[in-house]
Amino acid sequence: PLTAGIVGLPNVGKSTLFNAITKAGAEAANYPFATIDPNVGIVEVPDERLNRLEELVDPQKVIPTTFEFTDIAGIVKGASKGEGLGNKFLANIREVDAICHVVRCFEDENITHVSGQVNPAEDIETINLELALADLESVDKRYEKVRKQAKTKDKEAVAMLSVLDKIKPVLEEGKPVRVLDFTEEELPILRSLFLLTSKPVLYVANVAEEEIADPDSNKHLLTVRGIAEAEGAEVVVISAAIEEEIAELDDEEKEMFLEDLGVNEPGLDKLIRKSYDLLGLATFFTAGEKEVRAWTFKKGMKAPQTAGVIHSDFERGFIRAETISYEDYDHLGSEKAAREAGKLRAEGKEYIVQDGDVILFRFNV
Ligand code: GDP
Numbered sequence: 196p197l198t199a200g201i202v203g204l205p206n207v208g209k210s211t212l213f214n215a216i217t218k219a220g221a222e223a224a225n226y227p228f229a230t231i232d233p234n235v236g237i238v239e240v241p242d243e244r245l246n247r248l249e250e251l252v253d254p255q256k257v258i259p260t261t262f263e264f265t266d267i268a269g270i271v272k273g274a275s276k277g278e279g280l281g282n283k284f285l286a287n288i289r290e291v292d293a294i295c296h297v298v299r300c301f302e303d304e305n306i307t308h309v310s311g312q313v314n315p316a317e318d319i320e321t322i323n324l325e326l327a328l329a330d331l332e333s334v335d336k337r338y339e340k341v342r343k344q345a346k347t348k349d350k351e352a353v354a355m356l357s358v359l360d361k362i363k364p365v366l367e368e369g370k371p372v373r374v375l376d377f378t379e380e381e382l383p384i385l386r387s388l389f390l391l392t393s394k395p396v397l398y399v400a401n402v403a404e405e406e407i408a409d410p411d412s413n414k415h416l417l418t419v420r421g422i423a424e425a426e427g428a429e430v431v432v433i434s435a436a437i438e439e440e441i442a443e444l445d446d447e448e449k450e451m452f453l454e455d456l457g458v459n460e461p462g463l464d465k466l467i468r469k470s471y472d473l474l475g476l477a478t479f480f481t482a483g484e485k486e487v488r489a490w491t492f493k494k495g496m497k498a499p500q501t502a503g504v505i506h507s508d509f510e511r512g513f514i515r516a517e518t519i520s521y522e523d524y525d526h527l528g529s530e531k532a533a534r535e536a537g538k539l540r541a542e543g544k545e546y547i548v549q550d551g552d553v554i555l556f557r558f559n560v
Contacts (some may be wrong), residue, residue: 479552
């Protein structure tokens with residue numbers, strides 16, 4: 196499954212956030228084949244629609260879909276020229292599909308800041324610079340090879356060279372490649388380079404507990420928002436310390452605690468949803484009396500491929516996908532009512548599954 200890596204300078208709240216994720220973690224019983232890597236935290240994806248389907252179908256069991264966060268360890272500063280832990284940091288980032296960049300916005304005299312004071316702009320720049328330098332090194336290596344080939348007018352080499360020419364000056368300025376726009380032709384070439392700064396990023400602003408109800412009072416947050424906006428990235432506001440507390444509460448206690456704080460949902464839930472979106476993920480449902488369940492697929496996937504998320508047999512023997520949109524299901528109240536209203540569609544192999552589809556797959560065994 197796709198995963199988002201939690202990245203940040205030391206003492207910004209990464210471990211606290213990762214602890215919250217592990218504590219909030221998905222019930223292992225539901226996901227027997229899930230990874231048992233200590234650096235991976237598996238959480239359930241909060242989804243109101245699943246609660247609504249539970250209410251309508253009254254099944255024996257409800258299973259949410261999950262999302263994985265990876266804790267990225269290692270030294271940030273100097274990573275691009277360093278060895279050992281620095282290299283490990285870069286190697287770990289290379290393996291994730293998106294980056295949750297935790298930025299310290301809370302003031303606390305008792306907790307040392309690596310550069311002496313809370314300074315989100317500098318923190319963000321430090322990390323972005325290390326990643327850009329690492330990418331620049333990959334680009335330069337590639338350049339050497341491709342330049343010779345391009346002289347022979349090799350078509351692929353010429354196309355690669357033009358992408359490298361576009362990327363290099365941006366990296367030399369210490370900026371991430373993701374600020375650039377790429378054409379349909381350039382995108383596959385870009386992907387083949389596996390650059391760190393082309394991964395999608397979400398900034399996670401870690402504010403103080405007392406600021407969570409009115410985060411805009413935190414001046415550091417404004418800085419983070421400004422930087423994110425310039426990059427076309429999103430910001431999620433959390434207080435890692437609070438998330439860790441919330442993760443230990445049961446549902447009822449949680450609700451009271453959130454009310455006291457003056458917020459309507461845990462920051463972690465927002466982080467999960469935004470990370471999920473960032474990776475282009477979406478949810479379809481299966482809804483039977485035995486089990487109502489949410490499943491993750493990648494937007495743009497066709498029906499057979501999506502069936503394969505449940506089981507490879509479903510994909511191999513795919514016949515059709517009997518589909519009701521979530522809105523129709525919600526509105527009409529049952530599969531039977533949807534069928535009678537002509538809202539149950541028989542979709543074939545070319546159907547592109549939509550977020551919220553409630554599906555019954557028909558397949559040959
Ligand atoms: P890491 O080095 O990025 O993993 O940072 P940690 O999660 O270990 O946090 C560093 C210190 O900051 C710890 O003492 C945490 O208790 C504290 N901390 C983390 N998040 C918050 C927060 O939201 N508010 C406050 N006041 N302290 C926090």
